[in-house]
Amino acid sequence: MSLAGTGKIFAYNTKNKSSPNVFVLFGWTGASYDDVKAKHKLLEQTDVGTIVTVITPPRTILFNDFLMKMTTRKLKNILEDNYCRQKIYILYYSGGGSLYHPLIHEEMAGKISGYIFDSSPVPFKQHIFASWIDSKLGNRLTKFIVGRFSYLLMWPYFNTRMCNPMLLTYNQYVLNTKPNANILLITSKSDLLVPVSHIGDIVKSQSADLLLFDKSGHLEHDNMYPTEYVKKINEFLC
Numbered sequence: 001m002s003l004a005g006t007g008k009i010f011a012y013n014t015k016n017k018s019s020p021n022v023f024v025l026f027g028w029t030g031a032s033y034d035d036v037k038a039k040h041k042l043l044e045q046t047d048v049g050t051i052v053t054v055i056t057p058p059r060t061i062l063f064n065d066f067l068m069k070m071t072t073r074k075l076k077n078i079l080e081d082n083y084c085r086q087k088i089y090i091l092y093y094s095g096g097g098s099l100y101h102p103l104i105h106e107e108m109a110g111k112i113s114g115y116i117f118d119s120s121p122v123p124f125k126q127h128i129f130a131s132w133i134d135s136k137l138g139n140r141l142t143k144f145i146v147g148r149f150s151y152l153l154m155w156p157y158f159n160t161r162m163c164n165p166m167l168l169t170y171n172q173y174v175l176n177t178k179p180n181a182n183i184l185l186i187t188s189k190s191d192l193l194v195p196v197s198h199i200g201d202i203v204k205s206q207s208a209d210l211l212l213f214d215k216s217g218h219l220e221h222d223n224m225y226p227t228e229y230v231k232k233i234n235e236f237l238c
Contacts, residue, residue, distance in 0.1 A: 012051045022048070075233075079111070080130070097118075178206065
């Protein structure tokens with residue numbers, strides 16, 4: 001159900017009602033609640049009692065930090081009012097989800113038991129997004145034309161502050177700021193939006209745990225490897 005007065009923040013009780021663990025899911029950019037809720041079925045196989053979902057609309061990352069700051073404060077109030085005696089874990093999906101990490105850490109440092117980055121953090125660089133777009137297209141000519149065109153169109157978005165200023169800084173924040181909590185990164189060698197080299201730098205810098213798959217695409221790690229996914233998250237919760 002939607003919690004009154006909080007905007008697009010939803011709470012869901014799992015079958016594991018006695019579990020002290022609360023997952024806060026930050027959905028990927030533009031994903032609806034139903035899109036993110038499709039992830040609940042597998043997550044309910046882990047030791048989690050409550051799932052709180054935060055929706056990340058496209059306008060959040062396109063313009064400014066105001067909506068993100070409002071959402072973060074609302075979330076903080078919800079967690080303090082309803083789950084102050086429970087263990088809070090943050091699960092970020094893709095770049096749109098993990099973009100909240102600096103604000104979450106600054107507002108709630110010391111209150112979070114662990115951070116999970118699924119298909120994230122995404123390096124906001126135009127050549128990575130252009131390569132990802134190329135991979136989604138058909139023949140070589142289409143890839144060449146659309147890929148080069150998209151690269152030019154994305155230049156002002158990724159290289160100026162016309163977009164959310166946090167786009168230019170959040171990866172460095174994740175890389176350099178110690179959260180005083182455990183970190184698990186989940187990615188794949190086939191995820192074109194999250195290069196393994198980028199994740200490797202974070203794993204080394206933060207002494208983070210890593211769940212690395214071979215063939216799953218972006219945001220598909222849980223679908224392709226459900227058994228390994230659930231096992232790793234339960235180990236992380238312990």
